[in-house]
Amino acid sequence: GAGVSQSPRYKVAKRGQDVALRCDPISGHVSLFWYQQALGQGPEFLTYFQNEAQLDKSGLPSDRFFAERPEGSVSTLKIQRTQQEDSAVYLCASSPLGGGAYNEQFFGPGTRLTVL
Amino acid sequence: KNEVEQSPQNLTAQEGEFITINCSYSVGISALHWLQQHPGGGIVSLFMLSSGKKKHGRLIATINIQEKHSSLHITASHPRDSAVYICAVRALGAQKLVFGQGTRLTINP
Numbered sequence: 401g402a403g404v405s406q407s408p409r410y411k412v413a414k415r416g417q418d419v420a421l422r423c424d425p426i427s428g429h430v431s432l433f434w435y436q437q438a439l440g441q442g443p444e445f446l447t448y449f450q451n452e453a454q455l456d457k458s459g460l461p462s463d464r465f466f467a468e469r470p471e472g473s474v475s476t477l478k479i480q481r482t483q484q485e486d487s488a489v490y491l492c493a494s495s496p497l498g499g500g501a502y503n504e505q506f507f508g509p510g511t512r513l514t515v516l
Numbered sequence: 517k518n519e520v521e522q523s524p525q526n527l528t529a530q531e532g533e534f535i536t537i538n539c540s541y542s543v544g545i546s547a548l549h550w551l552q553q554h555p556g557g558g559i560v561s562l563f564m565l566s567s568g569k570k571k572h573g574r575l576i577a578t579i580n581i582q583e584k585h586s587s588l589h590i591t592a593s594h595p596r597d598s599a600v601y602i603c604a605v606r607a608l609g610a611q612k613l614v615f616g617q618g619t620r621l622t623i624n625p
Contacts, residue, residue: 433612442520442602442615443559456612491559503606505549505613509558 402426404508406492412514413482421477421511425494432475433505434467435491443491449475482515489513519543522603522616530624535590537619539603542584549613550577550588551602559602562588593623 405424413419425432431450435443436459445459451472460467464483469475479486489512493505520541529535539548550562563570563577565586570577574593579586590597600620604613 431611435613435615440617442604442617443613444615445612448611450611459612493559503547503611504561504564506561507551507559 404492404494404506406490406508406511408511409509410512410514412516414516415482415484417482418478418480419482419513421479421490421513423475423477423492423494423508425473425475425492426496426506427473429494429496429506431495431497431503431505432469433493433495434475434477435493436461437489437491437510439488446477446490479513482513484515487513487515518616519607519614520603520605520616522601522619524619525617526620526622528622528624529593531594533593533623535593535597535621535623537588537601537603537621539586539588539616540584541586541603541605541614543605543614544608545581545584545605546608546610547606548579548586549604549606550586551604553600553602553618555599562601590621595623595625597621598623 434446437443447467448456449469464480466478489510491510492508495503495505497503552560574591576589600618602618603616
């Protein structure tokens with residue numbers, strides 16, 4: 401079956417541009433996570449959805465970052481007025497359950513964003 | 517200090533060697549994950565564990581909850597094992613994962 405997909409895989413933006421990154425989770429998965437991975441670092445949490453509800457957005461680094469999942473499936477991470485420090489790989493993960501310790505996350509391939 | 521610390525950061529070994537990567541964490545957890553990331557590729561989950569030991573092929577993961585420590589072992593290492601290995605934990609009551617910085621493993625033929 402299809403895994404988590406993300407698009408685009410690569411995005412180059414000029415500083416100040418707005419970008420939108422898409423995540424298609426595994427069908428039926430309740431939970432969806434966005435992570436940011438800077439070069440040479442481990443991923444860091446951005447935000448978490450359970451169905452369409454954004455339950456945790458504590459990791460979003462500024463109000464330029466916005467995420468939505470309006471129908472509880474596809475999610476979009478939007479970054480407004482991109483800055484060079486936004487350059488990173490943005491990873492999406494989904495998991496089948498809404499909670500519980502044994503809730504494995506399945507990762508997409510990531511979107512590599514480069515801001516010039 | 518990061519909540520999840522991995523060692524070593526980089527590891528180079530010869531094909532066939534026994535590999536150990538260590539992970540220490542500072543919070544109470546409900547689960548610990550070992551993940552593999554190939555260059556330019558996505559992240560693949562290797563193990564999810566909350567106690568004891570798990571084995572899959574040449575990979576073994578152990579965890580000691582009291583000591584807040586986990587190890588990932590690779591037996592009979594092969595060049596195709598070359599990748600970044602990442603430890604991640606889910607804190608008690610949380611959904612998000614907190615990641616270590618990763619260990620870059622290179623296995624030379």
